[in-house]
Amino acid sequence: MISKEEVKHIAKLARLGLTPKEIEKMQKDLSLVLDYFNLLKDIDVSRVEPTSHSISRLGSFLREDKAIKRSPKEVQKLIEAAPEKEGRYIRVKEIL
């Protein structure tokens, strides 16, 4: 079983607030699923390359690094979706 401290550490990395009850439940649930992963332990992968993408290699996806211009209406809609804003700026809590 993974420890309470470990769950808290992972939750912090994930920027996820959890109640004490959720932490306890998470300990149990995560352990259960992590145990299931033991199925993969005995598979010999010493000479196998990892696959991150099923169809082709990552390099072939890359396009020229050039901005694609979108309509001002679309840009406006994206900004409007933010809850806190000032003009065309999105407001966040102070970080410094």
Add this chain to the structure above:
Amino acid sequence: MELEDLTIKKAHQGLIEKEFSVTDLTKTFLERIKKLDKDFRSFLTVTEELALSQSKEIDSLISAGHEIPILAGIPCAIKDNILVESVRCTAGSRILENYLASYDATCIKRLKKEGAIILGKTNMDEFAMGSSGENSGFFPTKNPHDLERVPGGSSSGSAAAVAANLAIFALGSDTCGSIRQPASFCGVVGFKPTYGAVSRYGLIAMASSLDQIGPITKTVEDAELVFKAISGKDLLDSTSAESRIQNSEATLRGVASDSRIQNLKIGLPKEYFAKGIDPAVEKIVKSAIKKYEDLGAKIEEVGLPYSTSISLATYYIIMPSEASANLARYDGIKYGHFTKEGKDLFDFYLKSRKEGFGQEVKRRIMLGTYALSAGYYDAYYLRAQKVRTLIKEDFDKVFKKVDVLMTPVSPTPAFKLGEKMTDPLSMYLSDIYMGAVNLAGLPAISIPCGKIGKLPVNFQIIGNKFEENKIFEVGLFFENL
């Protein structure tokens, strides 16, 4: 035949022969949704105004004597993780409860261009994480064949809506069976295309190397029509690609002609019929496959040792890892729910996400963050990616010998609401026959082939990548029997 029973093909016929108008057709479905969906709860948002204004446009095209595309005037439902401009898009999550889509997904752009009528957005497991529809942040959808049972998931509302005749077809998304499994539980056709065959632009991402949009329909023929309309390369999704279907018109299709079916080699992976499957499901699936054998197809047992439990374990490392990264964007700043209580930025993140996400989503974010964290990366994520290579190679080998594979979709028919909610692992296991297809990026279709009591059972046809045309042809043999 009542309007609500029509397939795409038949509705199109009726529209061009002016037996009824698009507005008649659309109103039939809108009224059915109003009257019946309080029992099934398959819709989260009904876009009545949009549907009626679209209908009017197509009606005027028809009365002006224009030729219309096959999907023009056909009412459909869209899974609520696919963006429709200016329509609420929740992905089944409270964190997006009031989010209005800023633009159309590419598949929606294509459907609108064809003239398909959008009736509304369908319920789903939150962020497509679930196999029963019960993880919706709003309410669970019920199975139209038995209201005490789940419709499957995560495209729960899309499958239920088509099964209950609340739409002629629907779009879903499939990351590990989320189109195929609910199609089976609801007794409709569900098709998961080759990874990349349909653009993911405008699909709310869960696991980007696995997610794929596809149709849920009443017939195989309809699934092909919708697939043709929404598929193809898109500059806005660099992983998208052209499928071979686009130039497959010339092949002899859907007719069980002696030579075509006698040349067909069907592989039966023995791992999919091992212990764990409900014997009644196995019997129905095997009798469907027997029909191909009776027509002269060659059936061959094949081995795919990594395709069931090993694939599921691999999936449950790769999917949460990708999801934990994808869901980092829900920070309460750019859009979606935000807390009113954050002390500082860090606290604001913690609370916004705590308040907005449901249990299963939190579980998968945690699992993925764990699998990617320092010290565990090699043991979990990297190992899973290596096993993924083996899974892919397994299929590559088998497709040198056979044209398609046939398997069950789910080990059981639809289960009862609440039955698997307390044990996440038992819920995950209901997708044991699904994950390998996504990990290898293959196309697969789920087709109704029988019932246990009132509960439908589907079988699955898996094809090699970009061989959608073969899957449709083989599926049509069965449909036309």
